[in-house]
Amino acid sequence: MSRPSNQLLxxxxxxxxxxxxxxxxxxxxxxxxxxxxxxxxxEDVCRVKHPSLASLSLKEFCALIFEAVPGxxxxxxxxxxxxxxxxxxKRSVPVRGAIxxxxxxxxxxxxxxxxxxxxxxxxxGKLSKGETDAECAVREVGEETGLDIRGRVREEDCIxxxxxxxxICMFIVPGVxxxxxxxxxxxxxxxxxxxxxxxxxxxxxxxxxxAFQSEQGKRHRFFCVWPFVxxxxxxxxxxxxxxxxxSAPGVLNHPVFPVYEQGRSxxxxxxxxxxxxxxxxxxxxxxxxxxxxxxxxxxxPCLPVQPTLAAAAQPITLAAATRPQTNTTVPALATxxxxxxxxxxxxxxxxxxxxxxxxxxxxVLASLSRGTNL
Numbered sequence: 145m146s147r148p149s150n151q152l153l154x155x156x157x158x159x160x161x162x163x164x165x166x167x168x169x170x171x172x173x174x175x176x177x178x179x180x181x182x183x184x185x186x187e188d189v190c191r192v193k194h195p196s197l198a199s200l201s202l203k204e205f206c207a208l209i210f211e212a213v214p215g216x217x218x219x220x221x222x223x224x225x226x227x228x229x230x231x232x233x234k235r236s237v238p239v240r241g242a243i244x245x246x247x248x249x250x251x252x253x254x255x256x257x258x259x260x261x262x263x264x265x266x267x268x269g270k271l272s273k274g275e276t277d278a279e280c281a282v283r284e285v286g287e288e289t290g291l292d293i294r295g296r297v298r299e300e301d302c303i304x305x306x307x308x309x310x311x312i313c314m315f316i317v318p319g320v321x322x323x324x325x326x327x328x329x330x331x332x333x334x335x336x337x338x339x340x341x342x343x344x345x346x347x348x349x350x351x352x353x354x355a356f357q358s359e360q361g362k363r364h365r366f367f368c369v370w371p372f373v374x375x376x377x378x379x380x381x382x383x384x385x386x387x388x389x390x391s392a393p394g395v396l397n398h399p400v401f402p403v404y405e406q407g408r409s410x411x412x413x414x415x416x417x418x419x420x421x422x423x424x425x426x427x428x429x430x431x432x433x434x435x436x437x438x439x440x441x442x443x444x445p446c447l448p449v450q451p452t453l454a455a456a457a458q459p460i461t462l463a464a465a466t467r468p469q470t471n472t473t474v475p476a477l478a479t480x481x482x483x484x485x486x487x488x489x490x491x492x493x494x495x496x497x498x499x500x501x502x503x504x505x506x507x508v509l510a511s512l513s514r515g516t517n518l
Contacts, residue, residue, distance in 0.1 A: 145198035152190065153212040156182050161213060172219075176230040179209050188258065188332035203227050234270075236309040240280035241268025242293060243303070243372065245318040246339065249380045253320065254369070255288055256336040263367035264338065266314055277302075281315050288334050290327040293317050301379070305371045314372055316379055342380065347373040 148156075160182035161175075169175060183205040191197045200208070203223075210216040210223055219226065243266050244253040254264040269284035271277070278297040285293050293315075301316040328334040345366070346352040352370040356363065 146196050147198055148186065148190070148200075148208065150212070153208060156186060156190075157209065157212050160185065161209065172226045173230055173233040176206065176226070179206055182209070184332065232309075238271040238277075239268050239310060239312045240271050240277050240284060240314075241266050241312075242281050242285045242297070242315045242317050243376060244285070244289075244291070244293075244320045245316065245342075245380075246322050247319050249318060249383060250342055251322065251339045252342055252345070252376075253289070253326075254338050254340050254366075255334050256338070256364070258332050258335040260335065262335065263365040264340075265367035265369055266372070268312075268314065268368075277313050278315070281313075285317075287330045288328050289337070290329055291320070291324065303372050303375045303379070305375075307368070307371065312368070312371075316376065318383075342373075342376065345373045345376075346370040347377070 160178060164175075164178055167174075180202060183200070183202050186197075186205060187199065191199065206227060207220070207223055210220040245251070253267070255267050256262050256264045267285045267288040269280070269287070271280045272283075275283070278299075281297050282292070282294050285291055296317050297315045303314050303316065305312045305314075322339050326337045346354070346356075346369060348370055352366055356366070
């Protein structure tokens with residue numbers, strides 16, 4: 145495997161680093177977030193086009209960038225300290241997202257990272273500067289699933305958890321049809337979607353550490369799911385969802401954001417509901433075999449999402465979530481449209497192509513070398 149050439153590093157630096165606004169150069173933490181975007185571009189785009197390129201860790205990639213940009217060379221000796229401070233800062237940035245429930249309140253949507261071995265978790269992401277909690281949750285869910293949940297994010301339906309220095313807030317959004325055609329609006333971030341029975345989610349750190357696998361033997365891991373499971377059970381119980389299965393007409397929910405070429409198929413894994421009896425049988429099998437095993441559902445054949453641009457934005461009509469033990473229902477989700485004339489959300493690595501730059505690169509490098517004050 146070969147390391148990236150100087151020409152490739154120059155291209156990446158100009159596209160992602162040298163064109164940054166002054167505000168992004170105010171601290172190493174903000175600069176390294178931008179370098180992280182460049183690293184994702186290298187791993188997910190450059191290496192796909194050129195398989196001979198070596199896979200690099202973010203730390204290794206940062207070292208190459210600090211060597212390639214003259215203005216950063218003086219700080220290369222302090223990279224270890226800078227990188228450690230960046231990781232600490234990342235763990236303190238607030239995270240917002242949503243727990244999407246089906247109309248019966250028995251299943252929730254999990255998303256998997258781009259790579260096949262990545263963990264499954266709720267759609268979520270870091271709070272941007274100037275965003276409210278609700279705005280961040282709407283943006284992240286839209287980017288990762290294509291679903292617009294504006295108007296359905298309520299503070300009273302929020303679960304807040306603090307893990308270390310990080311504050312995490314997940315809004316519960318019921319009534320999402322299981323036949324929804326999810327599709328991300330950012331490239332190379334989400335690799336698969338799956339509806340998972342709420343009662344089968346890990347509810348403790350010990351359960352989270354077990355090896356979950358389907359009846360076909362496919363393993364999968366969860367990421368930051370267990371802290372929200374027991375509060376989620378309590379929320380569902382208040383609606384009468386635990387212990388019974390409600391009914392509501394499944395309505396196809398069309399993403400209102402455009403679907404971009406993904407480079408590979410996005411997979412939908414419909415996991416069926418599982419009974420407590422099946423979990424007990426799996427636990428008995430685990431004790432006999434000595435292997436940690438938990439029923440995670442059988443995966444049906446994968447259904448690839450067509451990698452084409454979506455047609456004009458269509459309204460979302462979500463099914464009402466029912467309270468099976470009472471006559472009260474969750475209000476039907478409203479029908480709404482994208483704001484007229486609004487621009488679609490672009491993929492995170494959708495940067496201007498090389499030919500769009502009209503400035504002289506050597507002049508920029510020289511200017512950055514003289515004027516960078518980090």
